[in-house]
Amino acid sequence: MSSTERQGVRQAPGVPSDPASLAPEAARRLFAEGLTVPTSGWCAGYAQANIIAVPRGLAFETLLFAQRNPKPCPILDVLDAGEVRGGVLGGADPGSHADIRTDVPLYRVYERGELVAEVADARGHWRDDLVTFLVGCSFTFEHPLLEAGVPVRHLTAGRNVPMYVTSRQCRPAGQLSGPLVVSMRGVPSALVADAVRVTSRYPAVHGAPVHVGDPGALGIGDLAAPDFGDPPVLEPGDVPVFWACGVTPQAMVMESRPEIAITHAPGHMLITDARDSAYAVP
Amino acid sequence: MSSTERQGVRQAPGVPSDPASLAPEAARRLFAEGLTVPTSGWCAGYAQANIIAVPRGLAFETLLFAQRNPKPCPILDVLDAGEVRGGVLGGADPGSHADIRTDVPLYRVYERGELVAEVADARGHWRDDLVTFLVGCSFTFEHPLLEAGVPVRHLTAGRNVPMYVTSRQCRPAGQLSGPLVVSMRGVPSALVADAVRVTSRYPAVHGAPVHVGDPGALGIGDLAAPDFGDPPVLEPGDVPVFWACGVTPQAMVMESRPEIAITHAPGHMLITDARDSAYAVP
Incomplete structure (x- = not known):
């Protein structure tokens, strides 16, 4: 990768030999650089998350939908409009390069409930008024x-x-x-x-x-x-x-047809900095 | 009480002999009729809740504050603007008379972070744009x-x-x-x-x-x-x-000074229809 960077060539990195042992920040960097793979088995011990980003005007109802349906929609964290990192996504590290718009391997873009794009980098579709919800993953x-x-x-x-x-x-x-x-x-x-x-x-x-x-x-x-x-x-x-x-x-987006929603592609999750063990009770 | 109702006299009911054995709806009716007592020990086995109601424009940030601080602010349910019952407050019973504006024994009304009133019936201060959060209680x-x-x-x-x-x-x-x-x-x-x-x-x-x-x-x-x-x-x-x-x-309201917020008075909780046991894990 470093030689690729030196040459300024935009070529997606390859899959590392042992993705389970990667740190979350290193894995997210690979995805930001264009690697597009499912994340099952990556970064052992770190929690992965579903994501859904909606316009600020829908944020309360989305959070309320999650609160009212906590089994399918357990919220791990929320990035408010204009925030690209924070909380379980690089929040503890002031030098973090985490970016919700690039660090997921593959995104889905819905307009009025229709899937209109599947992209490895969501910046071309992102809006500053999008609020992102990070949802727990089994x-x-x-x-x-x-x-x-x-x-x-x-x-x-x-x-x-x-x-x-x-x-x-x-x-x-x-x-x-x-x-x-x-x-x-x-x-x-x-x-x-x-x-x-x-x-x-x-x-x-x-x-x-x-x-x-x-x-x-x-x-x-x-x-x-x-x-x-x-x-x-x-x-x-x-x-x-x-x-x-x-x-x-995502099923809610398809039925409710909001103006725009950006999600991960199934299986291509956000890898967070939170430990799996943090979510065990008692 | 029935004789009081027959006479049309507005006199607060007395404390029942065994408040622990009351059903939540019956207890809430007493509070709606004017009984003003702390609720510790009432309706054994049913969950009690802290409440905070804020204008719809602050609802997302309030829910986000709760989500980001789940230990002090565990949300049991939310009544959206215009809803006076639902979910753990009479939601399972189409004939429920529950009313968030009257069923708490004692309310506190804050304006710009200042406590301006303590009332047994909040209808005189309520607004149709208030969203009410029910917060778990120890x-x-x-x-x-x-x-x-x-x-x-x-x-x-x-x-x-x-x-x-x-x-x-x-x-x-x-x-x-x-x-x-x-x-x-x-x-x-x-x-x-x-x-x-x-x-x-x-x-x-x-x-x-x-x-x-x-x-x-x-x-x-x-x-x-x-x-x-x-x-x-x-x-x-x-x-x-x-x-x-x-x-x-309530401490958040005092520091953040929203236009208006209505809460319960400490110790005077909302008695919900949810069983305590519903909140035990695993």
């Missing part, structure tokens, strides 16, 4: 699940987690409404209680499951056809377990 | 403390809990700033770990202590002279343990 509890002996099948298979739009509506806030989106993990029936127990310790990153066992009760017709992510890995004896998902704000 | 974890064998000395003594303005500033949000306010309970040194363990299970109602043992570290010069509530009860061998306090939003 990646945080996948490592504790593994440590407790609960297999996380999509990780082992090298796939993205399957996500589904449910028939359950979130509690609306003003003009904002939308369905609950869930992620699904197949869990051996003998370990379902352990999966509940472990994830309930992480309320700030979706917490305990919202449903165990019956996809139909959530209006999910075909488990094999998720709305986002990859098809599920289910082994004999697995029970489908559903957790609230940070893609819910 | 009453919720006092019963679990007692059950775990940790004495709660101010309860036994029939006093209000002592509260102190600290030298620690909250993380600001826009034009809103203010100091952290804490409540203090004296805990026998052998039981401090239990007090931490039990209260950490209730992150939505202030959670684990913010400090154990040294009032000076919080800028508290004289434990015997609290800023709010009653002087403390400390027995030999007690360690002063400090929890973040829901009076913090």
Whole structure:
């Protein structure tokens, strides 16, 4: 990379040999320089976040929507209009180069609820009146699940987690409404209680499951056809377990059709400076 | 009471013989009819809340202040402008008579940070553009403390809990700033770990202590002279343990001087329809 920088050539950096061991600031620098990859497994021990940026005029209703739907929309931090870093994004380091407009590997831009662009650098679409919400991500509890002996099948298979739009509506806030989106993990029936127990310790990153066992009760017709992510890995004896998902704000954007909203692309998360362990209770 | 109603006489009802066994709706009705008492011990098992209502134009910054300071300002619910009930205040019951403007025993009205009135019925000061925040209250974890064998000395003594303005500033949000306010309970040194363990299970109602043992570290010069509530009860061998306090939003109002803010009077809380147990994790 340093030779690239010296030559002034704008070439995206390659994937480092051990992304799990990178510090968040170093990883974000790679993404700012153009690397566009999913972040699962990057920067072990650091919390990753969904993001959604909306105009200041919608900020209260967006924060209210999150507060009223804390399982799918647990807010880790908020960057007010004009702020590009702060709090869990470089807030503790006065010399931080963090920038919410460049440090996510891949962004999605929605206008009136329609996806109009997918970009590695959001500065061309950013506005000074955008307020950015950082929303907890279930990646945080996948490592504790593994440590407790609960297999996380999509990780082992090298796939993205399957996500589904449910028939359950979130509690609306003003003009904002939308369905609950869930992620699904197949869990051996003998370990379902352990999966509940472990994830309930992480309320700030979706917490305990919202449903165990019956996809139909959530209006999910075909488990094999998720709305986002990859098809599920289910082994004999697995029970489908559903957790609230940070893609819910994107479903809200699609239904509520705000003038503009900028989000991460699913799986391409913001890597924060907060430790996963900071979100464990008690 | 029914005879009072029949006669059309506006006379405040008396304190019922067993306020702990009342349902929240029944208790709120008494307060709406003019009963003005502290609510400690009322409606056992139901969560009580601090309240703060601010104009819609300040609602985002107030919610952001709460989000950035979740230990003193854990939001249980928000009533948007024009809503007088909803969510944990009668939201599950279409026939509910709950009304945020009358159902708190005693209100405080602040104009530009100055306390200008203390009233049992806030309708004369209410505005249709006020947004009301319901903030968790440490009453919720006092019963679990007692059950775990940790004495709660101010309860036994029939006093209000002592509260102190600290030298620690909250993380600001826009034009809103203010100091952290804490409540203090004296805990026998052998039981401090239990007090931490039990209260950490209730992150939505202030959670684990913010400090154990040294009032000076919080800028508290004289434990015997609290800023709010009653002087403390400390027995030999007690360690002063400090929890973040829901009076913090009132200290923020005093420092930030918004045009108008309406709060409860300390100790005179809103009794919600939410169960205390709903806030226990995991």
